[in-house]
Amino acid sequence: MAKLSIRSVSKSYGAVRVLDDVSVEVEEGSFVVLLGPSGCGKSTLLHAVAGLNPIDSGTVIIGDRNVTNLPARDRDVAMVFQSYALYPTMSVAENIAFPLKMRGLDRQTSQEKVAAVARLLQIEPLLERRPRELSGGQRQRVAIGRALVRDPRLFLFDEPLSNLDAALRTELRAEIKRLHQSIRRTMVYVTHDQTEALTLADKIVVLKAGKIEQIGTPLSLYDDPDNAFVAGFIGSPRMNFLKARVAEDGKAVLVGDTRVDVSHLSTRLVDGQEVTLGIRPEHLDEKQGVELTLAVDVTERLGSTSYVHGALPGGETVVAERREDQPRFGETITLRFLPGRTRLFDTQGLRLR
Amino acid sequence: MTTTASDPTRHFFQPIIVCLTVASVALTLFVIWISLHDLSLMRAGREKFVGLDNYLRFFGDPRAMAALWRTVLFTALATVIEIALGLAVVLFLDRDFAMKRLVRTLLLVPIIMTPVVVGLTWRFLFDPATGMANYLLSLAGLSQIDWLGSPRIALFSVLIADIWQWTPFVILLVMAALESAPTDPLNAARVDGAREWQVTWYVLLPMLRRALAIVALIRAIDSIKAFDLFYIMTRGGPALSTETLNYYGYIVAFTNFDISYALAIAVILTIFTNVALLTMYSVLFPKAGER
Ligand SMILES: Nc1ncnc2c1ncn2[C@@H]1O[C@H](COP(=O)(O)OP(=O)(O)OP(=O)(O)O)[C@@H](O)[C@H]1O
Ligand SMILES: [Mg+2]
Numbered sequence: 001m002a003k004l005s006i007r008s009v010s011k012s013y014g015a016v017r018v019l020d021d022v023s024v025e026v027e028e029g030s031f032v033v034l035l036g037p038s039g040c041g042k043s044t045l046l047h048a049v050a051g052l053n054p055i056d057s058g059t060v061i062i063g064d065r066n067v068t069n070l071p072a073r074d075r076d077v078a079m080v081f082q083s084y085a086l087y088p089t090m091s092v093a094e095n096i097a098f099p100l101k102m103r104g105l106d107r108q109t110s111q112e113k114v115a116a117v118a119r120l121l122q123i124e125p126l127l128e129r130r131p132r133e134l135s136g137g138q139r140q141r142v143a144i145g146r147a148l149v150r151d152p153r154l155f156l157f158d159e160p161l162s163n164l165d166a167a168l169r170t171e172l173r174a175e176i177k178r179l180h181q182s183i184r185r186t187m188v189y190v191t192h193d194q195t196e197a198l199t200l201a202d203k204i205v206v207l208k209a210g211k212i213e214q215i216g217t218p219l220s221l222y223d224d225p226d227n228a229f230v231a232g233f234i235g236s237p238r239m240n241f242l243k244a245r246v247a248e249d250g251k252a253v254l255v256g257d258t259r260v261d262v263s264h265l266s267t268r269l270v271d272g273q274e275v276t277l278g279i280r281p282e283h284l285d286e287k288q289g290v291e292l293t294l295a296v297d298v299t300e301r302l303g304s305t306s307y308v309h310g311a312l313p314g315g316e317t318v319v320a321e322r323r324e325d326q327p328r329f330g331e332t333i334t335l336r337f338l339p340g341r342t343r344l345f346d347t348q349g350l351r352l353r
Numbered sequence: 354m355t356t357t358a359s360d361p362t363r364h365f366f367q368p369i370i371v372c373l374t375v376a377s378v379a380l381t382l383f384v385i386w387i388s389l390h391d392l393s394l395m396r397a398g399r400e401k402f403v404g405l406d407n408y409l410r411f412f413g414d415p416r417a418m419a420a421l422w423r424t425v426l427f428t429a430l431a432t433v434i435e436i437a438l439g440l441a442v443v444l445f446l447d448r449d450f451a452m453k454r455l456v457r458t459l460l461l462v463p464i465i466m467t468p469v470v471v472g473l474t475w476r477f478l479f480d481p482a483t484g485m486a487n488y489l490l491s492l493a494g495l496s497q498i499d500w501l502g503s504p505r506i507a508l509f510s511v512l513i514a515d516i517w518q519w520t521p522f523v524i525l526l527v528m529a530a531l532e533s534a535p536t537d538p539l540n541a542a543r544v545d546g547a548r549e550w551q552v553t554w555y556v557l558l559p560m561l562r563r564a565l566a567i568v569a570l571i572r573a574i575d576s577i578k579a580f581d582l583f584y585i586m587t588r589g590g591p592a593l594s595t596e597t598l599n600y601y602g603y604i605v606a607f608t609n610f611d612i613s614y615a616l617a618i619a620v621i622l623t624i625f626t627n628v629a630l631l632t633m634y635s636v637l638f639p640k641a642g643e644r
C-alpha cells in the first residue's frame with residue numbers, strides 16, 4: 001500500500017506539451033479516476049507514473065520513495081494498457097503468469113493464482129489460447145488478469161472496461177470496486193465512462209490538453225465545478241449553456257427575456273456583462289420556478305425517463321429531462337428550474353460564485 | 354469472394370502457370386533422363402543408358418562427398434553467423450538513433466554490389482603480400498595469414514566475404530520487423546518486472562521469430578547455391594579446399610564435359626536442398642499448436 005504523489009510533471013513530444021505542470025496527490029488506498037477528452041494526456045500520465053517514458057521535469061513519488069529516475073521494473077506497479085499489450089506469442093495462461101514468473105514465484109503457486117484470476121474474469125475456457133484468437137473484450141480481460149494476479153503497491157488502469165458489453169462491464173466494475181475495498185490498494189483509473197467515474201472514484205482528476213482543470217470528489221465536481229469545461233464534462237447528458245446578460249445592478253441575469261435571480265452569488269457582477277448560464281438537463285423538470293418555453297425536436301425515451309431536445313425562442317438548443325410525459329416533435333412545452341440550481345460562468349468559462 | 358473457377362482473371366494467370374509447369378517438369382524430366390545415361394561431350398553420339406550408375410558413382414566419389422560436406426559446413430556457418438550477427442547488431446543499435454537513415458542506406462551498399470566486385474575486393478584485401486588484412490595483422494603485431502592460399506583457411510576467408518556481403522541484408526529485414534513490432538508488450542513486460550534481457554528473450558525475440566526464420570531460409574538457400582564468390586576468390590582451390598558441390602558440378606560439366614554426371618550431381622544437390630529446407634521450414638513454422 002502506498003500513496004502516490006505526482007508533482008509538477010511536464011512532458012513534451014516535440015513542440016507539443018502533452019503534460020503541463022500536472023500535480024496530483026493520491027492518498028494511500030484511494031481510488032482516483034482520470035477523466036478528460038481523447039488526446040488530453042491521460043495515457044501519457046499513466047506511462048509517466050509507471051516509468052515507461054521519461055518525463056521532462058517534475059517528480060513521481062510512490063509510497064515515500066522518489067521513483068522519478070527508477071526503471072519501470074523497480075516501481076512495483078501493475079498496469080492495464082489501453083492497447084492491452086498482451087504478449088502475442090504466449091498463451092493466455094502464460095500471459096497472466098508472466099509477472100509471477102518474473103518475480104520468481106514457483107510454478108504451483110503461480111498456477112493457482114492464474115486459475116483464481118481466470119475464474120474471477122470468466123476466462124477459464126480461454127487459458128490455452130493465444131491473444132490473436134481472442135475477441136477484443138476477451139483480450140481486455142486477460143490484460144486485467146495480468147494486473148490483478150500481482151499484489152503491487154499501485155494499480156494503473158487505462159480504460160480497462162472500454163471494450164466489454166454492458167452486462168460484463170457492470171459486473172467487472174463492481175468486481176474492481178469490491179477488489180479495491182478488500183485489498184485497499186491505491187488505484188489510478190482512466191475512463192471515458194461517466195458511470196464508471198462516478199461510481200468508482202474517491203477523487204476525480206479532470207484533464208484538458210495536458211493541464212489539470214479540477215480535482216475533487218465526484219459530487220463536488222458535479223455540484224460545484226470550477227469552470228464551464230468541467231461542468232460540461234461531468235454529467236450526462238451534458239449541462240446546457242445559455243448566453244445571458246447581467247441586469248438589475250447584478251442581482252439577476254436575463255436569458256432572452258427570462259429573468260433568473262442570482263442575488264445569492266457573492267461575485268460583484270456589472271450590469272450589461274455577458275455571462276453564460278449553466279443548467280443541467282435533470283434540473284429542468286421542476287414543479288415550479290423560472291420558466292422557459294421549448295419547441296420540441298426529438299424525444300429520447302430511456303424507459304424510466306426521457307430526454308427532450310429542442311430550441312428556446314432565442315434559437316439556443318437545450319436538452320431537458322422529462323420524467324412524467326413524453327412530448328412529441330412540434331409541441332411546445334414549459335421547462336421550470338430553480339435559480340439555485342444554475343451555475344454562472346464568465347466569458348472565459350471561469351465559474352462566478 | 355470469387356472462386357478460381359468464376360474469376361475472369363484466370364484467363365491471364367492460368368496459361369502462364371501451365372507454361373511454367375510444363376517447362377519446369379519437362380526440364381526436370383530431361384535432366385533426370387540425361388543423368389541416367391553416360392552423355393559426355395568427349396564421346397558425342399556414343400551415349401547409352403546406364404541406369405543409376407551416375408548416382409552410385411556420386412556416393413563413391415570422395416571428391417563429391419567432400420564437396421557435399423563443405424557445402425553443408427559453409428551453409429550452416431554462413432546462415433548461423435549472419436543471423437546471429439545481424440540480430441545482435443539490430444538489438445544493440447537503439448530503436449531510434451541519429452543518422453539511422455544514413456546507416457540504412459550504407460547497409461544497402463554490400464547488397465547492391467555485384468559478387469564479382471565483392472570477390473575481387475576481398476581477394477585484394479586477403480592478398481598475402483599487399484593485402485589490407487595482413488597489414489592490419491602486422492599492425493596488431495600478429496603473424497601473417499595466408500588467407501586464400503592455405504587449404505585450412507581459404508573456406509573461412511570466403512565465408513568472411515559472404516558474411517560481409519549478406520549480414521546487412523539480415524540487419525535490414527530484422528530492423529524492419531522490429532520497427533513494425535508493437536512496443537506496448539515490451540513496456541508491459543517492463544512493468545511486469547522483467548529485466549531488459551528478459552524483455553528481449555521472452556517477448557521481443559518470440560515476436561521476431563517469424564521474420565528471423567524467413568531470413569534464415571533465404572540465406573540458407575542462397576548459401577547452398579553460392580557460386581560467384583568461390584569462382585572469383587578461389588576457383589575451388591587451393592587443393593580443392595573450397596570446392597562446394599555446386600562448384601564441383603560446374604567443373605564436372607565444363608572442365609570434364611561429363612554432362613550426365615554433372616546433372617546427377619545437380620539432381621542430388623536439388624533433392625538435398627529441398628529435404629534440408631523442408632526440415633528447416635517445419636522446425637521453424639510448426640503447423641499444429643503454432644507458436
Ligand atoms: N509517441 C508520441 N509521439 C508524439 N506524440 C504523442 C506520442 N504519444 C502521444 N502523443 C500525443 O500526446 C497527446 C496525449 O496522448 P495520450 O495517449 O496521453 O492521450 P489520452 O488522453 O490517453 O487519449 P485517449 O483517451 O484517446 O486514450 C496526444 O495529443 C498524442 O497525439
Ligand atoms: Mg489513452
